[in-house]
Amino acid sequence: MIRSLAIAALFTTPLLAQEKAQDHLRFTNGDQLEGRFGGINPSGKIFWERPDIAAPIELQRDKVRQVVLRNARPVSPLTDPCHITLVNGDRIPGRVAAADEHEMTLESTAAGTITLPRDTIAAISPNPFGGRLLYAGPFDEKGWHIVPVDRGGDDPFAADGAGPRADNKKKPKDDEENKPAWSHAGAAWYSRGGGDALTYDAGMPDRSLLRFKLGWRSRPTVAVAFHADFTQPVPKKKEGDGDEGEDRPPVGMMPNFARLFGTAYVLNFNSGYVHLQRTGFDEEGNPEVERVRVGATTVRLPDTGDAIFEIRCDRKEGSISVYINNEFAVQWYTAEEGEAPDPSGTSYKAPGGGFGFHVQGGTTQIRISDIVVAEWNGMTDSARSMESEQQDIVLLNNGTDRFSGRVRSIHENQVEIEAKYASLKIPMQDVAEIHFAREGRRKTEETPESAITVHMQPVGRISGVPLSAAEGRMQIESQLAGKIDLDLAPAVVLEFQSTGGFLDEWEDDL
Structure with a gap:
């Protein structure tokens, strides 16, 4: 569990609670350290600051499992859950500004303007979850x-x-038995x-x-x-019942x-x-x-x-x-x-x-x-049924209408899809999700050992090799999106060790 400690936060905010929020670092061996994430240099060293030390501690990134920022409270959470999903599972928050058959331009409050090859994108979710995110x-x-x-x-x-x-x-219980049934980490x-x-x-x-x-x-x-x-x-109480x-x-x-x-x-x-x-x-x-x-x-x-x-x-x-x-x-x-x-x-x-x-x-x-x-918009289809080997599929917000064919472009907030019998233009505001044909997706490559994953609230997961981090921003090199200058204001967790499954990361002392 993350303990309370009043120290200066990494990012400034008018809210007093945010100013006092701490960062929490977990090592690969299970040890934990509280303080403030001070950034990363180009050689991969992590800097960790505390009020009781004169200079930042330098840590080797391969010894760090994760950093929880500000007790997992973002400075400014993303207000729009729209995002795109890459073929490696990353979810970049933002709205598609334009797209053709070769590339797509995304405008993201967290990552700026990004242009990605079309074959790196598995899906677009202009209005995800079928309705209002709660x-x-x-x-x-x-x-x-x-x-x-x-x-x-x-x-x-x-x-x-x-x-x-x-x-x-x-x-009466001993200390081991007194541990809570549930632990958050x-x-x-x-x-x-x-x-x-x-x-x-x-x-x-x-x-x-x-x-x-x-x-x-x-x-x-x-x-x-x-x-x-x-x-x-x-x-x-029934008639005749006593205290029992x-x-x-x-x-x-x-x-x-x-x-x-x-x-x-x-x-x-x-x-x-x-x-x-x-x-x-x-x-x-x-x-x-x-x-x-x-x-x-x-x-x-x-x-x-x-x-x-x-x-x-x-x-x-x-x-x-x-x-x-x-x-x-x-x-x-x-x-x-x-x-x-x-x-x-x-x-x-x-x-x-x-x-x-x-x-x-x-x-x-x-x-x-x-x-x-x-x-929920009432959609009864499974997510897997929304994918096709050879056709793109566009699902509308009403949960029932869908169109299959080839998405030719996204321009001026309209999706142009070439269907079997006619070409259609659909307003993006009416689109829940677009799933691209599997045969047109790039094959994923093995993730570098030095890659980290940044988790954002409420929706966002961006992975890549960290190049530098300071003053509330991080530059990472994504295999699919190239260099991304990421604003850490909506970020809540920096995951340095992604071994592929939670069982490898389960802390025995939770």
Whole structure:
């Protein structure tokens, strides 16, 4: 966890909180250092400043894992989530000013004006996520809550049976056991299990998209709540009840989720299947659970690995869909079997706007990152279906209309696409995404060992070899975009060691 330390920040800002925000450095061996990122010189030396030392410390970049800037709070976050995606996975924030069949010009508040070869670009996202972006992170702990499992009695999923006692008084624990169930580091939440829930109220609207990247060890079972209201009614005492008259969910029963998330829908994932439940409370204020039936719920996940999960839910229609690694996995309807979708939304019994996570098991280790909550435009296609080997695909904001063909140009905020039967001009304001044909994309090269990755808020990931950094700016050499003079005001994390998977970077002391 990042500790508080009042020191001068690297970048000036009128906000006092920003002025006192510290930077946090993590070495490859797990050691940590607080202070201020002082820049990089052309030879690759990192300068680190502290108020208790006279001169900056010089550090070898190959010994540094990451630098979290200003406690992961940007000086000025990007206000527009539009971006382009390069073939290596980088996402450069900005809007396309012009494009033809050979190159594309991007205007970025973070990176200035950049001209890129067309074959380096996989996709353009003028209006990403299908609607208004509500949350992207987690770059810091603001707004997040850890809900103790005590709230629902014993932890029904603790593998070692060491959950809190039913009288809500915890047994004495040593220092190791006193570690929180969830720890935030960099731009991710880590869990070692333990039963406590992690929640955030994002104000999810009726049509919502919740996307996150989950990394795991040892066949985890993870519950994901959404449209949660986090309310906890007081159970009514029955006649003749004394002090012990409060009803509690039996140990080992699913109604415990109601104590953690309130009224919500909860998806339960494990390595072999996924199932959906609705949690809530009866008229007496006692927790209850209802399983939502569906045909096939089998999914295939490895024992150890990571995947991108996406939940698309429509409260009015009563539909809930799950996509894993951009491919459709399973769908539910909350209306009774055989009934038509309910436009009134009465069959969808989850009125809240929050979401949360719960690791079921006392020792399961997971990492949650790249969380996005946005309005959903109703698009039911998987992301993979949006790509073609030979044709460019343009998806409109309404979530249903799409055009395939060859994008000839982008000029004066209009996309010209040559389709099979006619050429069309579409205003960019009506375009959600453009995916370019796979056969026209450049093959990616191996990333140099000296490359770093800069993460920005709310959307942005730029990698390259750092040439220099000072006074809130960094110049990097990108394999695809060339030299980029990057403004670090929206940056939150500088990742110096990108070994390809979170398991290589998991800190044992988190």
